Amino acid sequence: LNFTLTSPSVLVGLFIGAMLTFVFSALTMSAVQTAAQSIVVEVRRQFREIVGIMDYKADPDYAACVSLCTKGALHEMVAPALLAVVVPIVTGLILGPTGVVGLLGGVSVTGFAMAVFMSNAGGAWDNAKKYIERGNHGGKGSPQHKAAVVGDTVGDPFKDTSGPSLNILIKLCSTVSIVFAGLIIAFNLMNVL
Numbered sequence: 001l002n003f004t005l006t007s008p009s010v011l012v013g014l015f016i017g018a019m020l021t022f023v024f025s026a027l028t029m030s031a032v033q034t035a036a037q038s039i040v041v042e043v044r045r046q047f048r049e050i051v052g053i054m055d056y057k058a059d060p061d062y063a064a065c066v067s068l069c070t071k072g073a074l075h076e077m078v079a080p081a082l083l084a085v086v087v088p089i090v091t092g093l094i095l096g097p098t099g100v101v102g103l104l105g106g107v108s109v110t111g112f113a114m115a116v117f118m119s120n121a122g123g124a125w126d127n128a129k130k131y132i133e134r135g136n137h138g139g140k141g142s143p144q145h146k147a148a149v150v151g152d153t154v155g156d157p158f159k160d161t162s163g164p165s166l167n168i169l170i171k172l173c174s175t176v177s178i179v180f181a182g183l184i185i186a187f188n189l190m191n192v193l
Contacts, residue, residue, distance in 0.1 A: 003101055009190065013091055013099035017106020017173075020087055021114050024080050024169050025162045031076030032157040038068050080165070084172040092177065092184030096191070100177050100184060107173050115166035122159025125151035 003010060042065055052058035092100040129148040131137075137144040177184075 001096075001098055003098055007098055007102075009095040009099040010102035010105075013095055013102020013104075014106040015102075016087065016091055016099075017103040017108075018110045020083065020103070020107055020173070021110040021166065021169065024083060025114060025118070025166065027080040027083070028077070028162045028165050029157055031073070031080070032161050034076050035069060035072030038072050039065055042068050080169075081172075084169050085176050088173050088177045089180050089184070092180060092188060094189050096188040097181070097185055098190075100181075104174055104177060108170055111166045111170045115163045117163075118158040118166070119163035120159075122155035122157070122163060125155030126159070128152075 005011060005014075043060075046060050046064070047053055050058050050060060053060050088100060088103055091103045095102075125148070129145070129152040132142070132145045132148045133140055139145065
């Protein structure tokens with residue numbers, strides 16, 4: 001087996017692994033947006049239909065919001081989870097063991113870098129908002145504060161969802177590759193060619 005970077009299957013695996021990191025991140029960010037949008041719709045519905053919420057005379061339906069959030073999170077993470085399981089197997093069956101080695105290299109390098117970047121960027125945006133709220137750069141209500149709130153809104157899923165989940169992507173791809181190594185070695189297209 002040729003595990004050098006000049007091997008076409010290793011190089012293609014590297015590109016697939018690098019791409020997988022970005023597709024996975026996009027799917028997790030999209031999942032947060034979809035779940036948040038469903039919560040917004042539910043809260044607006046409750047404000048319209050439950051009289052007295054704004055006057056503190058009636059309680060909102062907290063259980064409906066929690067249920068929506070839970071269902072949305074689980075439903076939206078099916079695609080990223082399947083991607084993390086299926087891509088190493090399909091890559092192995094098409095490109096063979098050398099392709100899987102490339103895939104794991106690509107996922108590990110780009111996944112680690114993206115996880116660190118996203119976690120740090122999300123934390124920085126959060127801290128920037130807190131810094132401005134303490135009275136710096138115009139304080140609350142200033143255009144800088146409004147921009148920092150937008151940054152924090154983007155930064156929360158960076159540091160709480162996409163960043164940490166990339167570590168899981170790396171581990172899951174490695175585990176699936178090890179579990180299916182026998183199948184990949186026995187039944188890959190590189191053996192046929």
